[in-house]
Amino acid sequence: MAGSGTAHLRDGDEVLRVEDLTVRFPAGRRRTVHAVSGISFDVARGETLGIVGESGCGKSSAARAVMQMPRPVAGSVRLNGLELTGLRGEALRRTRRRLQMIFQDPISSLNPRRSVRDIVAEGPRVWGSRDGVDEVLEAVGLDPATAAGRRPHEFSGGQCQRISIARALALEPEVLICDEPVSALDVSVQAQILNLLEDLKARFGLTLVFIAHDLAVIKNVSDRVLVMYLGKTCELAPGETLVERPAHPYTRALLSSVPRGPLRLTAEEEERAGGEPPSPVDPPSGCRFRTRCPRADARCAAEEPAMRPLAPGHWIACHHPAVPPVA
Numbered sequence: 234m235a236g237s238g239t240a241h242l243r244d245g246d247e248v249l250r251v252e253d254l255t256v257r258f259p260a261g262r263r264r265t266v267h268a269v270s271g272i273s274f275d276v277a278r279g280e281t282l283g284i285v286g287e288s289g290c291g292k293s294s295a296a297r298a299v300m301q302m303p304r305p306v307a308g309s310v311r312l313n314g315l316e317l318t319g320l321r322g323e324a325l326r327r328t329r330r331r332l333q334m335i336f337q338d339p340i341s342s343l344n345p346r347r348s349v350r351d352i353v354a355e356g357p358r359v360w361g362s363r364d365g366v367d368e369v370l371e372a373v374g375l376d377p378a379t380a381a382g383r384r385p386h387e388f389s390g391g392q393c394q395r396i397s398i399a400r401a402l403a404l405e406p407e408v409l410i411c412d413e414p415v416s417a418l419d420v421s422v423q424a425q426i427l428n429l430l431e432d433l434k435a436r437f438g439l440t441l442v443f444i445a446h447d448l449a450v451i452k453n454v455s456d457r458v459l460v461m462y463l464g465k466t467c468e469l470a471p472g473e474t475l476v477e478r479p480a481h482p483y484t485r486a487l488l489s490s491v492p493r494g495p496l497r498l499t500a501e502e503e504e505r506a507g508g509e510p511p512s513p514v515d516p517p518s519g520c521r522f523r524t525r526c527p528r529a530d531a532r533c534a535a536e537e538p539a540m541r542p543l544a545p546g547h548w549i550a551c552h553h554p555a556v557p558p559v560a
């Protein structure tokens with residue numbers, strides 16, 4: 234199935250360039266979950282790209298497919314120009330090391346039987362690089378003298394997320410994919426982890442892909458934000474633009490759910506956008522948001538909207554954007 238195009242990709246030497254990424258899962262009795270249906274994005278060195286969308290829209294599947302875990306069924310993933318989808322065995326493992334991922338649930342992503350030192354050292358040992366365990370523990374704000382010998386269950390959720398960040402950093406990645414890294418944490422701890430990621434990004438020259446369902450979290454940490462709905466791309470813009478001039482009806486619905494956010498929907502928008510998204514087993518024809526969209530018409534059912542520019546750096550896949558194009 235074709236995606237919404239690649240016109241919004243830049244032509245520079247982006248660290249990560251993903252084209253037409255497609256992920257499907259078997260759903261029994263010859264049915265298929267269309268988890269990711271041709272999304273494209275690029276991330277420049279030192280940039281943070283946010284990916285936002287409600288639960289089930291395919292964010293995690295896209296992230297895992299970038300990591301080739303499992304491989305996408307179609308599409309291209311290039312790291313510094315090198316195509317990952319064609320790599321196998323040792324070449325894939327060596328290249329994939331430069332991409333690391335941290336997860337929503339830090340406690341279950343850490344081996345409960347191993348000490349923090351062993352968890353963090355696992356990478357360097359495997360890859361034969363210098364044992365910088367103490368250095369990375371300090372970098373994430375843990376005291377190596379007291380933390381290294383303990384096991385994950387002795388730590389809070391926030392501290393476990395620090396350990397998983399240390400484990401990723403020990404592999405000296407270029408790109409860190411953060412999949413809902415603060416969603417499972419207490420609100421009071423969320424800001425600490427977000428600040429830590431900002432600090433580490435600057436200190437280690439990282440490039441970040443930051444995935445969240447919450448636009449309030451993502452708009453503050455991202456340079457640009459990609460909005461996903463039911464496996465497709467809706468809108469791409471700098472965080473500020475997305476909040477000040479949201480153009481896709483779906484982005485508007487997402488923004489209106491931000492507490493004390495700037496946007497109030499009309500009664501019709503409110504009514505249509507409420508409720509559950511359609512199943513990714515049988516997604517709507519044309520624009521996938523049309524069944525919940527107050528602006529949808531016959532064209533939206535017949536023709537999938539491609540990504541097109543609204544203003545410099547602001548892209549949208551919608552036949553009837555809520556904001557007029559800048560001439």
Ligand SMILES: Nc1ncnc2c1ncn2[C@@H]1O[C@H](COP(=O)(O)OP(=O)(O)OP(=O)(O)O)[C@@H](O)[C@H]1O
Nearest residue numbers: 258259266268287288289290291292293294295513
């Ligand atoms: N291994 C799998 N087998 C079958 N279906 C899957 C599998 N993994 C994900 N899915 C389905 O693919 C779709 C996208 O899921 P995905 O987890 O990528 O979304 P998400 O946006 O990350 O949501 P969440 O934040 O809830 O994880 C969902 O319908 C999900 O049920």
